[in-house]
Amino acid sequence: MSRILRASDMQPQPWKNGMGITREIARFPTDAGNDDFVWSISVAEVNSASPFSTFPGIDRQIVLLDGGGFIMTLDGEQRHALTMPLVPFAFPGEAWVDVEMEGGATRDFNLMVRRTQAMGRVDVLTGPGSHVMPADGVLLYLAQGTADTLDGPLNAGDAWRPDTSPIELHEGAKALLACVTSRD
Structure with missing residues (x-):
């Protein structure tokens, strides 16, 4: 998948x-x-x-x-x-x-x-530059611009289910990283 x-x-x-x-x-x-x-x-x-x-x-x-x-x-x-x-x-x-x-x-x-099962937050990432994904990152949404992942390129409106590999945000790119931590 x-x-x-x-x-x-x-x-x-x-x-x-x-x-x-x-x-x-x-x-x-x-x-x-x-x-x-x-x-x-x-x-x-x-x-x-x-x-x-x-x-x-x-x-x-x-x-x-x-x-x-x-x-x-x-x-x-x-x-x-x-x-x-x-x-x-x-x-x-x-x-x-x-x-x-x-x-x-x-x-x-x-x-x-x-809330009984997990805690969440949204981090804002801006380009240009490389960002390593944290272990609790469940989804990255590219809000503006373009980016490259090891899985392929992203355009504004695309999302990526990250692992801990980095994403390269291009000039002017902005992304939202949804992070979720289990309460277990």
Whole structure:
């Protein structure tokens, strides 16, 4: 099985609440559903002020990829402006999240981790240069530019399931590295 996942192979599917579109990149275990995955990674398209789906027991990290972004209101209290691209924001999946658009449509990267089983984070890598992948790196998403791996080249929107071999990010390239550590 190829460790490179091409953007063109990531098919759109409805959000859990049916109010938006997401493109799942990967999940573990691969045959898990929404109620039993350990981690899931996707890119969502936010085109309107629709509330987010809730995921009780899940820790979420969201990163604006492109577009004007939006203001998130969590449980009617905490507000967060997701308007700066490539800045991860963590929040609990059971939070009720209302959205106020700051412009047109946006795309965002999402890491969801079942908190009783694992902990997750999203690291931002920038090029040019070589980056060695950490042992807890489960997926690298190329947000901008181009890169080379031992498995082949990546273009913006492609993802790679890394081992500990390095990735070479070219000038202007930016990547999001999803890292997951088991709580065992």
